Amino acid sequence: MDDDPDDDRAAGRPEPAGRDEDAPRGGGLTTGEVARRLGVAPTTVRTWDRRYGLGPDAHTGGRHRRWTAADVARLERMCALTATGLPPAEAARLARGDTPADAPPATGRAVTASASAGARAPGRSRAGSGLRLGDVRQECKGIARAALRLDAVALEELLLAAIAEHGLVPAWTEVIMPTLQAVGRKWESSGERYVEVEHFLSWHVSGALRRSARPVAADRPGAATVLACVPGENHTLPLEALAAALTEHGLPVRMFGGALPVESLVAAVRRTGPAVVGLWAQSRTTASRPLAQHVAAMEWGVRGARRKAAVLTLGPGWAGQGVSGLPRPAGLAEAVALTRSLTQG
Known part of the structure; x- marks a missing residue:
């Protein structure tokens, strides 16, 4: 190259x-x-x-x-x-000032906008030290280069620009996730190298997700969604993406993050009376059918008008561990659509 x-x-x-x-x-x-x-x-x-x-x-x-x-x-x-994400040869031409009269x-922002407008870069792309990204959007290359350089300012600007340009779900699916996966593959194939890049990128993605959507107040009882990782599960980024995407649609969310103990999850559900509870499991070792069934059976409210929450089993850990009657959305877009339907219906 x-x-x-x-x-x-x-x-x-x-x-x-x-x-x-x-x-x-x-x-x-x-x-x-x-x-x-x-x-x-x-x-x-x-x-x-x-x-x-x-x-x-x-x-x-x-x-x-x-x-x-x-x-x-x-x-x-x-x-x-x-x-x-601009190719280095073109970037060098602009940096030298070799532009038509x-x-x-x-400007940096103008280039960002033009790069965002392009659907995908042709062929297979690389960023920095042989980081193979595959057939991805142009922004992925810029984000990967900033992550490899540990450039906090550029990385934050590029992540927020991608979310603002495309919306949270497309930005997560087509820009952020491919870059995260490429860094993860590089780390797995390089021993202990690039661990700092993965942590650096993940931390900034988490910050961008939180900054892109403000918390929404519940306008009625039972309108909120509770999101939590099951006990022993600390992979929170996909759940953070769902929380941000739901607030982008004006839906109130109560986010509890990683490895929430069973007693705390039960207490949170009873205190908030949510319409939906999303339980994230990254691996099969953390996915717990009994926990999902227990939360799905919980009731609250006055006698004669008691309610239950719809429980969504989220994440690859539930594959092959599905709980009868509990939906398992295939991806972020499906999880958002299903949650909107359940809370607004």
Whole structure:
């Protein structure tokens, strides 16, 4: 892939001689200092220099090269543009200012919008250090690059932009989940490497989900939905996505997160009297039929008008462990549609 700035390092190709300049000198920053400031590898800075002509404008004598403030600003623009998912070659052209005379200058937000408008990038894409994403939307590449660089500002902006552009369910299904799965595959195939990237991405996804939808007050008794992971289950992100998607539709949600003890779940259901209870299980070892049956049998309210909650068994852990009479939505969109029907009906 000609547009992957880390291909040379990943493939083990030697770097050009005479460009190892981490000893500080006057007249500008070293490549190592620039890389640390940008949050990228020094190899990436050198590759952008060699491949796309983004090196220092002025050369000092000897083997050492120095980067001025203008040089660094150009590289910062390159980082911002690639973070949107723009191919590095095109990002470099814009960073250098190689635009037609009658074309308006591109901004980071403008590139984000144009990238969001594109349905899917052609072919199979990669981001950063060989992170294979498959046939995905353009935004996935930008999010993956920001995650690999551990760039908190760019990652947050890109996640929120994807949710605002597409809506929460499409953003989760077509942008966020493919990127999370690609990072997970990279972690599984690389030993202990990239664990920090997975944690970093997951934390920012969780924050973006919470910021994208405000809590909704219940306008009548029995209108709320209770969401919780079953005891022993700590994989909360898909449940957080459902909570955010329901509030996006104006539905009140009581979210209790990971590994809620049985006694606490029962107490929460009795105190809130929900229309729907969603129980998330990521693995079969945590999915509990007796728990789901117990919650489904719970009643509350005055005698003669007692009510029960509809219980949804959510997540792959319930596959093959289904409870008779309790629905198991296949995905986020189906879970949202079913919850809306049950609460509004």
